[in-house]
Amino acid sequence: GExxxxxxxxxxxxxxxxxxxxxxxxxxxxxxxxxxxQELGKGPQLIIDIRSNVGEKxxxxxxxxLNKTAKHFSLHITETQPEDSAVYFCAAIGPESGxxxxxxxxxxLLVTP
Amino acid sequence: xxxxxxxxxYLITVTGKKxxxxxxxxxxxEYMSWYRQDPGLGLxxxxxSMNVEVTDKGDVPEGYKVSxxxxxxxxxxxxxxxxxxxxxxxxxxxxxxxxxNQPQHFGDGTRLSIL
Numbered sequence: 001g002e003x004x005x006x007x008x009x010x011x012x013x014x015x016x017x018x019x020x021x022x023x024x025x026x027x028x029x030x031x032x033x034x035x036x037x038q039e040l041g042k043g044p045q046l047i048i049d050i051r052s053n054v055g056e057k058x059x060x061x062x063x064x065x066l067n068k069t070a071k072h073f074s075l076h077i078t079e080t081q082p083e084d085s086a087v088y089f090c091a092a093i094g095p096e097s098g099x100x101x102x103x104x105x106x107x108x109l110l111v112t113p
Numbered sequence: 114x115x116x117x118x119x120x121x122x123y124l125i126t127v128t129g130k131k132x133x134x135x136x137x138x139x140x141x142x143e144y145m146s147w148y149r150q151d152p153g154l155g156l157x158x159x160x161x162s163m164n165v166e167v168t169d170k171g172d173v174p175e176g177y178k179v180s181x182x183x184x185x186x187x188x189x190x191x192x193x194x195x196x197x198x199x200x201x202x203x204x205x206x207x208x209x210x211x212x213x214n215q216p217q218h219f220g221d222g223t224r225l226s227i228l
Contacts, residue, residue, distance in 0.1 A: 001172075031214065032214035034216060034217075036219075041221070041222075042221050042222070043117075043203050043205075043219035043220050043221045043222050044156070044203070044219045045219070046216045046217070046218070049216060051214070089155070089156070093210075093214050099144065099146075099161065099163075099210040099214070100146070100158035100161065100171055100172065101148075101156070101158070101205075101217060103155045103156040103157075104155065105153070105154075105155045106155060
């Protein structure tokens with residue numbers, strides 16, 4: 001089945017700096033890659049997603065890039081703010097996964113003022 | 114407001130005492146799913162449902178049951194809970210994946226402790 005690796009597991013940046021989280025996946029047939037943000041006591045919240053026919057997608061301060069050849073995708077957050085502090089999860093879905101989200105282990109992002 | 118609602122949010126119970134965690138969504142979504150979240154293991158799918166009366170096993174279905182009698186509800190049933198089912202549980206829903214992969218929307222979680 002699909003295996004998603006996520007790095008780093010923790011990331012600390014200063015307010016205003018950029019943060020980058022990287023994920024790799026194993027199933028070349030995977031075709032949908034969402035990113036979720038999870039705050040304490042809350043469920044994962046979708047922040048951006050990308051499909052396999054697109055190389056990059058941007059939404060204000062958040063962008064995701066996808067390299068299908070290398071089987072990796074990344075989340076970029078620019079001009080970070082303290083409210084960006086949370087755990088971020090990447091995920092992948094492929095035809096063999098039964099529509100299950102295969103999640104990475106998460107990155108705990110801390111933005112310090 | 115579009116949402117996925119889980120109840121209860123917290124539950125402490127004892128081994129062997131049957132329990133049900135309810136999940137309801139108001140977005141008319143066909144697809145619903147249950148995940149459990151454990152430290153070091155991330156989120157793993159337990160069961161999913163493509164539509165009413167259609168359910169299937171995910172990666173970790175042992176010890177769990179589900180039903181989908183109505184489109185909006187997808188309860189998770191633990192017939193005889195055991196301590197290894199202590200976890201944080203999430204319900205999610207989306208439009209039918211048969212239309213192409215769809216964003217899944219999550220509830221706020223149910224923290225279960227089985228003593």
